[in-house]
Amino acid sequence: MKLLILSAAELARALPMTAAIDAVARAYRATSAGDVRAPLRTAIPAGEGGTTLLMGAAIGDEELAAKIVSFFPANAAHGAPTVSGLVIAMDPVTGAPRALLPGGALTALRTGAASGISTKALAREDARVGAVFGAGVQARTQALAIDTARELEELRVWSRRPEAGEALVEALKGELKAKPVFVKDAREAVRDADVLCTATSAEAPVLCGEWLAPGAHVSAVGSFRPEMKELDERLISEARVFVDSVEACLEEAGELIAAAQSGVTSAREWTELGDVLEGRAEGRSSDEELTLFKSVGLAPQDACAAAAALQVAEAEGIGQLVDLS
Numbered sequence: 020m021k022l023l024i025l026s027a028a029e030l031a032r033a034l035p036m037t038a039a040i041d042a043v044a045r046a047y048r049a050t051s052a053g054d055v056r057a058p059l060r061t062a063i064p065a066g067e068g069g070t071t072l073l074m075g076a077a078i079g080d081e082e083l084a085a086k087i088v089s090f091f092p093a094n095a096a097h098g099a100p101t102v103s104g105l106v107i108a109m110d111p112v113t114g115a116p117r118a119l120l121p122g123g124a125l126t127a128l129r130t131g132a133a134s135g136i137s138t139k140a141l142a143r144e145d146a147r148v149g150a151v152f153g154a155g156v157q158a159r160t161q162a163l164a165i166d167t168a169r170e171l172e173e174l175r176v177w178s179r180r181p182e183a184g185e186a187l188v189e190a191l192k193g194e195l196k197a198k199p200v201f202v203k204d205a206r207e208a209v210r211d212a213d214v215l216c217t218a219t220s221a222e223a224p225v226l227c228g229e230w231l232a233p234g235a236h237v238s239a240v241g242s243f244r245p246e247m248k249e250l251d252e253r254l255i256s257e258a259r260v261f262v263d264s265v266e267a268c269l270e271e272a273g274e275l276i277a278a279a280q281s282g283v284t285s286a287r288e289w290t291e292l293g294d295v296l297e298g299r300a301e302g303r304s305s306d307e308e309l310t311l312f313k314s315v316g317l318a319p320q321d322a323c324a325a326a327a328a329l330q331v332a333e334a335e336g337i338g339q340l341v342d343l344s
Contacts, residue, residue, distance in 0.1 A: 027124035039132035046319035051293025076318035084322035131160025134238035137312035138168035142236035146213035153218035154178035161216035171197035228254030258311035
């Protein structure tokens with residue numbers, strides 16, 4: 020058996036952000052259409068406040084993948100990545116492994132793509148100012164995605180660790196069409212921003228509804244456990260809520276779970292983004308409407324993104340082919 024192995028740099032060549040957005044859009048459409056077999060992921064608490072996640076999905080007869088990914092926030096203090104893991108892309112007919120991809124890099128790409136899709140579908144067409152909360156690998160791909168989705172002029176970065184925020188801005192200077200700037204104060208970073216992304220591991224809100232300008236669009240991707248919360252209840256109460264999966268968010272989206280328990284929102288009011296993409300549900304209804312997309316991450320995203328990367332890698336000879344027989 021031969022297995023194609025891609026490094027993070029090779030994955031980036033095989034799956035640029037535009038392609039990642041297309042792949043993840045397919046995953047959302049298939050999820051909302053019921054063309055996916057994917058159990059809810061298993062979360063294993065481990066280490067110093069860490070979590071290891073196990074997940075997998077099959078989409079139609081075309082994509083099949085499994086992933087193990089670890090999120091260990093304490094690693095940042097030791098100079099180690101907070102997200103790491105592996106993705107195995109398999110032949111959907113035989114089940115045989117075909118490729119091994121870096122889980123941390125693929126997760127960052129497909130998570131950024133999710134916010135890019137929600138921005139294309141829900142943000143105002145005239146959006147010019149973006150803001151990203153966070154400074155890790157996920158924050159970088161959030162910035163790349165919203166810069167791809169809209170013609171932004173300025174992209175602000177705020178981080179609880181200023182030195183990390185400033186480093187991210189430096190790294191983004193050659194990657195964005197928009198001008199990246201670091202802003203020390205969270206409220207100032209939000210002022211008059213049209214498109215915002217939160218990609219933090221916060222357990223208490225870092226983004227407040229009272230700070231937002233009318234018509235803003237927020238993509239929140241950081242929280243994936245019930246105890247994690249990036250957004251306050253005012254934001255949730257005032258926004259029209261869109262999600263990647265109602266079922267998954269009821270289990271894992273900390274801020275939505277808490278807001279539902281207090282009566283601020285209800286899952287009956289949430290709209291799956293895949294339904295908007297398929298035309299089964301309405302997106303933004305006015306320029307003044309506040310929209311929120313909450314994503315906890317779905318295995319079909321990994322399967323579709325891995326399949327798209329594998330197709331390009333095989334066609335262009337990217338990666339190393341290893342004989343395991």
